[in-house]
Amino acid sequence: MRRILKERDRLLEMGSRSIGMGATATAILCISVPGAIALPGYLLVLICLLLLALCQYRLVSPTPSLWLTATLAVGLTSILVVGAAAAPQNIASVSAVVVIASGSLGSLAIMLVSSAGRRVFLAVGLAMTLGAALAVILSGPKPTPEAVALILAGWAACAVIGVWLCRAVPRVITRISRMGQAYRAERLASEAEARRRQGARLLHDTVLATLTLLAHSGVGVSEQALRQQAAEDATLLRQLRLGANPTPHSSGDYNLRPVDESSLGNTLESVKQRFRRMGLDVTWHGTGHVLLPSEVLDSFLLALAECLENVRRHSGVSQAHVTITDDDATVRAMVTDAGIGFDLDAIEQSRLGFTESIVARLRDVGGNARLFSSPGSGTTVVLEVPK
Amino acid sequence: MKTPGRAAAHTMIGVSHLGMALTITVNIVLLYAFSVFLIRHDRYSSPALSSAAWGILIVTVLTAEIATAKRTEPLPDWSFWAYLAALTVVVALDVAGAWGASTRFAYPTAAAATGAALLVAALSRRTRDILAPTAVLAITLAVTLSSSARTDILTLASDIMVLAFSLAPPLLGAGIVHAFRVLIMLEADRVQVQSTITAPAFTVGLHASEELARLDLDAERLLQAVASGSAPLPLGADQTAAAATLATKLRSHLIEGRRQTWLYHAIAESAFLGPAVQLSDPHDLAVLLSPAQRDGLLSAVWLLISEPIKPGQAVQLVIGASLTGRARRRRGHLVPITIATTGVPRKSVDPAIWEAVRRVGSFTETPRGTNFGITIECRVGNPVDQ
Numbered sequence: 089m090r091r092i093l094k095e096r097d098r099l100l101e102m103g104s105r106s107i108g109m110g111a112t113a114t115a116i117l118c119i120s121v122p123g124a125i126a127l128p129g130y131l132l133v134l135i136c137l138l139l140l141a142l143c144q145y146r147l148v149s150p151t152p153s154l155w156l157t158a159t160l161a162v163g164l165t166s167i168l169v170v171g172a173a174a175a176p177q178n179i180a181s182v183s184a185v186v187v188i189a190s191g192s193l194g195s196l197a198i199m200l201v202s203s204a205g206r207r208v209f210l211a212v213g214l215a216m217t218l219g220a221a222l223a224v225i226l227s228g229p230k231p232t233p234e235a236v237a238l239i240l241a242g243w244a245a246c247a248v249i250g251v252w253l254c255r256a257v258p259r260v261i262t263r264i265s266r267m268g269q270a271y272r273a274e275r276l277a278s279e280a281e282a283r284r285r286q287g288a289r290l291l292h293d294t295v296l297a298t299l300t301l302l303a304h305s306g307v308g309v310s311e312q313a314l315r316q317q318a319a320e321d322a323t324l325l326r327q328l329r330l331g332a333n334p335t336p337h338s339s340g341d342y343n344l345r346p347v348d349e350s351s352l353g354n355t356l357e358s359v360k361q362r363f364r365r366m367g368l369d370v371t372w373h374g375t376g377h378v379l380l381p382s383e384v385l386d387s388f389l390l391a392l393a394e395c396l397e398n399v400r401r402h403s404g405v406s407q408a409h410v411t412i413t414d415d416d417a418t419v420r421a422m423v424t425d426a427g428i429g430f431d432l433d434a435i436e437q438s439r440l441g442f443t444e445s446i447v448a449r450l451r452d453v454g455g456n457a458r459l460f461s462s463p464g465s466g467t468t469v470v471l472e473v474p475k
Numbered sequence: 476m477k478t479p480g481r482a483a484a485h486t487m488i489g490v491s492h493l494g495m496a497l498t499i500t501v502n503i504v505l506l507y508a509f510s511v512f513l514i515r516h517d518r519y520s521s522p523a524l525s526s527a528a529w530g531i532l533i534v535t536v537l538t539a540e541i542a543t544a545k546r547t548e549p550l551p552d553w554s555f556w557a558y559l560a561a562l563t564v565v566v567a568l569d570v571a572g573a574w575g576a577s578t579r580f581a582y583p584t585a586a587a588a589t590g591a592a593l594l595v596a597a598l599s600r601r602t603r604d605i606l607a608p609t610a611v612l613a614i615t616l617a618v619t620l621s622s623s624a625r626t627d628i629l630t631l632a633s634d635i636m637v638l639a640f641s642l643a644p645p646l647l648g649a650g651i652v653h654a655f656r657v658l659i660m661l662e663a664d665r666v667q668v669q670s671t672i673t674a675p676a677f678t679v680g681l682h683a684s685e686e687l688a689r690l691d692l693d694a695e696r697l698l699q700a701v702a703s704g705s706a707p708l709p710l711g712a713d714q715t716a717a718a719a720t721l722a723t724k725l726r727s728h729l730i731e732g733r734r735q736t737w738l739y740h741a742i743a744e745s746a747f748l749g750p751a752v753q754l755s756d757p758h759d760l761a762v763l764l765s766p767a768q769r770d771g772l773l774s775a776v777w778l779l780i781s782e783p784i785k786p787g788q789a790v791q792l793v794i795g796a797s798l799t800g801r802a803r804r805r806r807g808h809l810v811p812i813t814i815a816t817t818g819v820p821r822k823s824v825d826p827a828i829w830e831a832v833r834r835v836g837s838f839t840e841t842p843r844g845t846n847f848g849i850t851i852e853c854r855v856g857n858p859v860d861q
Binding site: 091095099102103106107110111117118119121122123124150178179180183184186187191197216232233234237238241244245248249251252253256257260261264265268269271272274275277278279280281282292295296298299300302303304311314316318319321322325326328329 | 631722
């Protein structure tokens with residue numbers, strides 16, 4: 089709150105200062121018209137007005153009240169000095185007095201509306217200003233009511249600006265700081281969303297591979313295959329995009345994607361297509377439509393793709409079978425090939441990349457993987473993830 | 476990383492409050508000028524023209540005030556030009572009506588009041604849209620006022636007063652609106668910076684997911700174009716380059732280590748601190764600071780440059796600079812922080828800065844000529860315990 093008041097007062101002081109100094113400059117121009125005030129008097133008035141400008145300049149300071157009082161005192165003195173130096177009054181001296189009274193002193197009204205004590209100051213200041221100005225104006229030629237009207241208009245306009253600034257600044261600052269909440273939420277959401285997208289590694293791996301192929305003009309790949317790959321990747325990206333909309337994505341169940349977009353079947357089909365292009369025929373068995381939270385689905389597909397990649401590289405056969413089953417709590421995939429197999433005891437599992445790339449990823453989402461194999465009788469991997 | 480759209484939205488919040496105050500001010504000025512005209516209407520060269528000018532001015536200003544009242548969106552562009560056109564007609568009529576009459580104290584009051592009338596548009600227009608017509612008005616009035624054969628040089632003083640009276644409202648109004656807009660922009664920026672106080676120590680930026688999502692979307696479009704055949708294979712040089720750029724950017728966004736400290740984001744995302752503050756934190760020690768210390772450090776840096784930045788002003792913030800001998804002998808975990816300034820006069824700094832710095836840790840001030848620096852010993856919890 090203290091800071092808000094400080095900002096408010098600074099704006100009030102700056103408003104007072106610029107209006108006041110502008111008016112004082114105008115008053116100096118008025119008395120500088122040749123013949124307005126005779127020379128010794130002119131110098132005295134000039135000194136008064138320069139002093140007034142100095143006081144006004146210092147209004148933006150740690151001790152504004154002091155300079156407020158000083159400005160009023162010097163301003164009133166200036167009015168009286170102009171009156172005394174110019175007597176008998178002429179148009180120029182009256183103009184200068186009106187400008188000082190309505191502008192140089194009227195500008196103080198901006199600062200004088202900010203508290204009850206200052207409003208008393210405002211009333212006293214206005215009364216003293218009117219008194220001093222009238223004393224000079226009435227002694228001049230053809231006194232007119234407009235002069236008084238202009239003084240009152242100057243004070244009134246400045247007071248309106250001051251009242252508005254007093255009200256608007258705290259209100260606006262409070263309102264903006266309430267937006268801090270929104271920024272914090274936005275930060276968290278950005279963090280979560282970035283994590284989700286970064287987490288979709290399988291997808292980005294294939295997208296990056298395709299983009300890199302395109303960047304090299306698709307050298308070495310048939311046009312048809314490239315088009316198909318691009319179509320699939322575009323679909324996957326679309327799913328990722330729609331997964332974020334319109335619901336938030338960071339808690340509980342609503343991570344599920346819409347049925348059409350995210351059924352496991354569609355996604356498995358794309359994995360199958362990809363491996364066929366690379367020379368491994370994958371045959372699908374069992375449940376096609378299983379819904380999984382996107383994070384789990386990604387890990388599951390990543391693990392599945394790793395298994396199929398292992399089959400493609402090491403099994404020596406060009407066909408693999410994947411059986412998907414699910415119950416209330418778990419989705420299970422069994423990847424089977426009739427390849428050469430291997431002796432589990434003879435080869436460390438870590439050397440297959442099995443632990444790192446498959447088991448670890450599944451465990452991250454609460455799943456598990458088991459490996460069964462013996463030389464000559466193929467390999468079976470069972471992947472499990474919770475629903 | 477800057478978000479002009481967001482800042483503009485913030486500007487609208489405050490500006491809607493301003494309308495009423497400006498309207499009242501405009502009406503006070505108009506009322507005064509109109510009464511002066513009524514008192515002296517018989518002295519004008521052609522009172523009919525000046526009366527017509529006043530009629531048009533009053534109708535135009537009232538229409539504009541009603542149209543802008545309680546309106547949160549700015550009016551269409553043409554309405555401002557129509558408003559300016561109407562004011563131009565007013566000035567022309569009034570100047571014709573008062574031509575050569577200023578020595579009889581018959582001033583072009585309606586023309587002078589058009590300056591204040593410009594304030595009605597000050598909220599929804601840029602500052603220069605107000606200042607340019609004001610300059611034109613100044614010249615027109617000066618020419619009109621000097622049109623009469625001057626027998627008494629002293630009448631020059633009242634001409635100066637009329638000129639000041641007509642120019643002061645638009646100039647000062649525009650100034651206040653501008654100051655208010657700057658205030659709102661700064662506050663919004665400060666709130667954004669402060670939202671990092673409770674952010675995780677290492678985090679992605681406020682706009683990281685936006686950027687990643689945009690890259691994903693660009694990739695999707697490119698791939699879709701390839702798939703549908705609208706981009707013929709092999710791709711042209713432009714699209715090949717686009718694919719390569721996308722792949723590079725996407726890869727860099729996906730690398731986990733891309734996370735930066737909260738302090739880095741606080742400074743980089745701020746339209747205000749970003750250009751002025753150089754952060755050097757090679758060991759990411761900023762992550763050790765507690766929320767209270769973060770708040771203190773950000774407030775201190777903010778207070779050092781809380782005015783619109785002047786050319787040559789800069790603040791260097793070094794986290795983990797070498798400790799002085801005295802500090803090194805102390806026990807506990809200390810993160811040394813030095814703040815060095817260029818072009819920030821010591822005496823113009825808000826005293827609140829010392830309180831802010833104290834919240835970060837015990838500090839010493841190192842005056843260096845006109846510049847000055849602050850060295851803070853920031854005591855932090857053991858990172859292992861955190």
